[in-house]
Amino acid sequence: MANPPLTPEDQERYxxxxxxxxxxxxxxxxxxxxxxxxxxxxxxxxPRLKKRKLQLRDQIWEVEALLMPDEPA
Structure with a gap:
């Protein structure tokens, strides 16, 4: 599923x-x-800190996916 284009403000926020x-x-x-x-x-x-670290890794991947264009420019 394609991500909608981000506004410059959204890109900055992400x-x-x-x-x-x-x-x-x-x-x-x-x-x-x-x-x-x-x-x-x-x-x-x-163990709690390790779990939090894994959650952060997943969030990092999600934000990176939002910032990455779906198609080459």
Whole structure:
């Protein structure tokens, strides 16, 4: 199914959203790495963070798909 063309404002908004998701994903990766070396008292914290990281990855893919044109220009 083809995505409707985005207005410049929509593109700008999606680009900002994409950057925010990428930053949060990267930050979570660093936190998870740190917690793997220094296990927290809460045993469920790392699995919750990993789940959130996967959700972010999916959201990143969705926004990238919206920003990618369906046909070559």
């Amino acid at each position: 680009q900002a959203r994409l950057q925010a998701l990428i930053v949060e994903h990267r930050d979570l990766d660093q936190v998870i790495s740190h917690l793997a070396e220094n296990p927290p008292p809460d045993q469920l914290l790392v």
